[in-house]
Amino acid sequence: MTQLEEDTISGSSIARIDMKLEVVVIPVSDVDRAKQFYARLGWR
Numbered sequence: 735m736t737q738l739e740e741d742t743i744s745g746s747s748i749a750r751i752d753m754k755l756e757v758v759v760i761p762v763s764d765v766d767r768a769k770q771f772y773a774r775l776g777w778r
Contacts, residue, residue: 762768 760768
């Protein structure tokens with residue numbers, strides 16, 4: 735979602751974008767090894 739905020743000093747508008755990263759797909763050749771690696775890091 736984009737929000738516009740006005741700078742009270744200069745009177746200009748600044749667009750703020752809410753940037754979220756939800757999913758990144760990383761191809762791997764050995765799925766079980768990759769799952770163990772990320773489990774050791776504490777990721778789900």
